[in-house]
Amino acid sequence: MVNLDHSFSIKGLTLKNRIVMAPMCQYSVEKEDGKPNDWHFVHYVSRAVGGVGLILIEMTDVEPDGRITNNDLGLWTDEQIPAFKKIIDEVHRQGAKIGIQIAHAGRKAQDTEEPVGATNQPIEDGVSRRGVPRALTTEEVGAMVDKYKDAARRAVEAGVDTIEIHGAHGYLIHQFISPLVNTREDQYGQDLARFPVEIIKAVKSVMPDDMPLLMRLSAIEYVENGYDIQHSLEIAKKCQEAGVDVFHISSGGEGTPGTLKPGNYPGYQVPMARKYREMLNVPVIAVGKLESPELAEAVIANQDADLVAIGRGLLDDPYWGIHALKKIGKSVVPPKQYERGIR
Numbered sequence: 001m002v003n004l005d006h007s008f009s010i011k012g013l014t015l016k017n018r019i020v021m022a023p024m025c026q027y028s029v030e031k032e033d034g035k036p037n038d039w040h041f042v043h044y045v046s047r048a049v050g051g052v053g054l055i056l057i058e059m060t061d062v063e064p065d066g067r068i069t070n071n072d073l074g075l076w077t078d079e080q081i082p083a084f085k086k087i088i089d090e091v092h093r094q095g096a097k098i099g100i101q102i103a104h105a106g107r108k109a110q111d112t113e114e115p116v117g118a119t120n121q122p123i124e125d126g127v128s129r130r131g132v133p134r135a136l137t138t139e140e141v142g143a144m145v146d147k148y149k150d151a152a153r154r155a156v157e158a159g160v161d162t163i164e165i166h167g168a169h170g171y172l173i174h175q176f177i178s179p180l181v182n183t184r185e186d187q188y189g190q191d192l193a194r195f196p197v198e199i200i201k202a203v204k205s206v207m208p209d210d211m212p213l214l215m216r217l218s219a220i221e222y223v224e225n226g227y228d229i230q231h232s233l234e235i236a237k238k239c240q241e242a243g244v245d246v247f248h249i250s251s252g253g254e255g256t257p258g259t260l261k262p263g264n265y266p267g268y269q270v271p272m273a274r275k276y277r278e279m280l281n282v283p284v285i286a287v288g289k290l291e292s293p294e295l296a297e298a299v300i301a302n303q304d305a306d307l308v309a310i311g312r313g314l315l316d317d318p319y320w321g322i323h324a325l326k327k328i329g330k331s332v333v334p335p336k337q338y339e340r341g342i343r
Contacts (some may be wrong), residue, residue: 003151003330017325020053021055024058028072034072035080051172052139060073062151066103101216104148106174107175108228119135120132137283163207163211167239171253177192196235197239214248222256246307251272266291274305285307289312293315296308
């Protein structure tokens with residue numbers, strides 16, 4: 001039986017346990033330059049000290065206007081690489097692996113004068129700061145693929161162990177795969193998987209062969225007449241064929257929920273992750289209210305998922321990893337400086 005404290009390996013990446021720190025925006029960039037600062041350094045390194053196997057750096061955008069807010073991280077210029085490398089190097093020194101989530105907010109960008117999207121359909125979620133987006137031209141979509149590629153190349157130069165493409169939560173890639181949003185008449189509307197597939201291939205072209213590629217997807221939409229899990233699985237299959245090695249399964253984020261509402265209970269997205277794992281025969285990360293150590297252990301032991309991503313639990317407790325393993329009766333190896341307090 002596989003447990004939470006067991007290692008996990010895929011390609012050239014080996015994690016010491018099955019605990020992933022979910023990417024969570026900190027909205028803490030101070031100079032609008034997209035560079036991580038001292039807050040980000042402490043934030044991520046402390047979770048490495050706290051026992052996480054894999055840290056995923058928060059949504060990091062491929063161009064300035066692709067950020068949710070101007071206080072978000074970016075990788076649109078080589079000048080940003082050293083600040084990321086400083087964090088990545090120290091996380092490695094503390095015994096954890098680290099990846100980065102690259103993305104573009106699309107029509108969900110709040111601070112840009114002109115948000116862009118798959119179409120000019122605005123998001124209806126009650127956030128007044130978001131205006132009517134401008135639909136990207138076919139040529140601009142192609143150029144956007146190159147921006148993802150460039151961001152991935154910078155991430156590799158900064159020393160990451162893996163890269164995650166953000167295709168969920170109503171951001172740009174999600175806008176292209178959603179039938180409700182993507183009503184384009186060009187090739188990117190005729191094939192809803194074309195945009196993510198092109199991004200995956202471009203990103204893979206600048207990644208080492210032994211570095212796994214992760215992708216976060218919303219398994220279902222909650223807006224009225226939103227897509228179901230069968231649609232997302234069809235998209236995911238094409239993404240898998242293009243080079244995705246692990247799927248990170250979430251849901252929703254595309255607008256105000258209709259009749260179908262997201263669950264508000266522990267583990268509500270786990271069945272979706274299990275479905276991906278079974279249908280695609282691919283490793284998956286489960287996420288969503290999994291901060292109970294017993295539940296996280298059960299998800300792994302029951303083979304619902306290969307890894308569990310912890311979000312708010314790690315905001316509440318930087319040492320959640322050590323504490324969780326200790327609580328479920330597993331042996332822990334704390335930093336030697338803390339051995340007197342953690343036994």
